[in-house]
Amino acid sequence: MSRLEPSMSPDTAFFWEGAAHGRLLVQRCGECEALRHPPRPMCPACHSLSWDPYEATGRGEVYSFVMPRHPRYPGFDDPHIAVLVELDEGLRLVSNLCEVEPDDVTIGMPVEVFFATFDGGMVLPQFRPAAPA
Amino acid sequence: MTAWLKDRAAIVGIGQTEFSKASGRTELQLACEAVKAALDDAGLRPSDVDGLVTFTMDTSEEIDVARNLGIPHLSMFSRIPYGGGAAAGTVLHAAMAVATGVADVVVCYRAFNERSGFRFGDTGSVLGGGLPLWLSWYAPYGMLTPASWVALHARRYMHTYGVTNEHFGAIAVVDRQHAATNPDAWFYQRPITLADHQASRWIVEPVLRLLDCCQESDGGAALVITTADRARDLAHRPALITAAAQGASSDGEMMTSYYRDDLTGLPEMGVVAQRLWEASGLRPSHITTAFLYDHFTPFVLMQLEELGFCGRGEAKDFATVENLSIGGVLPINTNGGLLGEAYLHGMNGITESVRQIRGTACNQVPEVEHILVTAGTGVPTSGLILSPPA
Numbered sequence: 001m002s003r004l005e006p007s008m009s010p011d012t013a014f015f016w017e018g019a020a021h022g023r024l025l026v027q028r029c030g031e032c033e034a035l036r037h038p039p040r041p042m043c044p045a046c047h048s049l050s051w052d053p054y055e056a057t058g059r060g061e062v063y064s065f066v067m068p069r070h071p072r073y074p075g076f077d078d079p080h081i082a083v084l085v086e087l088d089e090g091l092r093l094v095s096n097l098c099e100v101e102p103d104d105v106t107i108g109m110p111v112e113v114f115f116a117t118f119d120g121g122m123v124l125p126q127f128r129p130a131a132p133a
Numbered sequence: 134m135t136a137w138l139k140d141r142a143a144i145v146g147i148g149q150t151e152f153s154k155a156s157g158r159t160e161l162q163l164a165c166e167a168v169k170a171a172l173d174d175a176g177l178r179p180s181d182v183d184g185l186v187t188f189t190m191d192t193s194e195e196i197d198v199a200r201n202l203g204i205p206h207l208s209m210f211s212r213i214p215y216g217g218g219a220a221a222g223t224v225l226h227a228a229m230a231v232a233t234g235v236a237d238v239v240v241c242y243r244a245f246n247e248r249s250g251f252r253f254g255d256t257g258s259v260l261g262g263g264l265p266l267w268l269s270w271y272a273p274y275g276m277l278t279p280a281s282w283v284a285l286h287a288r289r290y291m292h293t294y295g296v297t298n299e300h301f302g303a304i305a306v307v308d309r310q311h312a313a314t315n316p317d318a319w320f321y322q323r324p325i326t327l328a329d330h331q332a333s334r335w336i337v338e339p340v341l342r343l344l345d346c347c348q349e350s351d352g353g354a355a356l357v358i359t360t361a362d363r364a365r366d367l368a369h370r371p372a373l374i375t376a377a378a379q380g381a382s383s384d385g386e387m388m389t390s391y392y393r394d395d396l397t398g399l400p401e402m403g404v405v406a407q408r409l410w411e412a413s414g415l416r417p418s419h420i421t422t423a424f425l426y427d428h429f430t431p432f433v434l435m436q437l438e439e440l441g442f443c444g445r446g447e448a449k450d451f452a453t454v455e456n457l458s459i460g461g462v463l464p465i466n467t468n469g470g471l472l473g474e475a476y477l478h479g480m481n482g483i484t485e486s487v488r489q490i491r492g493t494a495c496n497q498v499p500e501v502e503h504i505l506v507t508a509g510t511g512v513p514t515s516g517l518i519l520s521p522p523a
Contacts, residue, residue, distance in 0.1 A: 004277075006269030037392070038270050044384075064289040064396065067338040068281045071255060076275045079338065084285055084391050092392055094285070096274050102338075107292050124273055 002075045002119040012039045014053045020123045022115045026091055028054035037091045058113030059130060060087035067102055075118070085111055085127055099128040136376075136412045142228035143364040143371035144519065146175025146357030147484040152319055152475030155249040156351035164193035164244035165201045167353035172202075175357040176368040177238060182357075184209035184239030186226045188219040188478065191243055198242065209236040213379075215387060216253075217426060217509025218401070219243075220479030221517040225377035227358035237359060243480045244353030252349050254278055271389055280346055280429065282388040283511055284337035287431035289396040291340065294446035298339060301430035302330035304465075305344045305472055307457045308427060312469025315495045319348055320473045327454075345430040347471035354480035356487070365522075372490040372519040375503065376412040380404030381513035388511045397446075399432060402439040402507065405516040410441070413518045415503055417441045420518075422489055422498045423463060423505040424482030427470040432510040440505065459496055467496040479508045483517065490521045 018025030030050030148170025213219035312318035364371035382400035
């Protein structure tokens, strides 16, 4: 399956390189240690420009989700689920929710990350219902 | 906020092309036609114009418009970013320019072949070439269109307040009802029912059906702004710019502001609303009719809440066909809006508001006192309050 390939900048490349190695990385401020996503150069809390990649647990819950139906594009099942996940770390990110029927998804449902490889070797974080803890 | 700008400037001319799906001519020609029509309407000549304002997304350069119109000199030109969020912002910049004496007569314009040329609603906008950086967080997951970006936000609003897609149908029905009696509207004489809305196919399930999404259109529109003093000597009753504001808010993106604490509002419009009410000294109950930017119906409900026409979570009960039609509490989008008349990036809501103040609208609201106009939502945005002279 093919997916559109993300563009990267020196601010964001770590996220995609982390995904390629099966790690969900977010930024952690080098001064105040606040976490942030999507990546950007400056910490809005303390204005520090230093940061480190921080590996999130990959666990969280469904904050919102929809099924885009039209227009259709190659590389996606119809329907497919676009999800806004709120991670346990308090950050949100957009991904896909897999291994579940749309009718069985609820807002607040626990989910966990996994990594899927697409055409050209591109790796994207994806989510599925969380295994019981 | 200061009310310094209040009623100092006015919209004195409006112009537009026909609204179509295939204009058959260039965007520059559409822009020139709209600007010329607006100047003719105002009774002003191109040589009177010394300022131009348009959208950053517009392809018609100021100097090309000036060259075609024979505008000899320009002393002020600016562009407003963030897509349809720019619409009322063009008027704010023009009003600031004429009120300060930086310019005498400013024309705001927007023209595009958004249906026959580059379509915002198609995936072509992201499939060609590399993804822009911001879109890289969404497009790989199939979030490729404005409809999808808006829907993921609106779904959380629906969840929080118990809103369903049926609630959005009232907006579509009202818009199409008003379009049905507006000969300029693409959907002239083609009203819809709530049943039609519910039978239309999903675009983004379970938020947006086809009839929740605005049209894509070709066309152009233009506005002429000068001082209230000069407006008194011109052809038409002026539409005084009682208040104008732009708004952006914290942790925002262009249509994908998913990272704020709360996803049940449109804080950019909240910024605009606060400034409009403070600067005008008016309240929602003073608004006779409104043009609420309706690219996607859910954000019309959320605007009603941000603007204070109802409380948080109450729009699903407030936004009935009865309340929003002519004769109702707050008639909206009397030209048919972006769903019914045309998608002119919000500029056709401003031209319609000027017609309402002149008393020349197809669907005229009686005894207009103050009109509220909003620009694109889910993006940094803008708004206006227009009034007739006292």
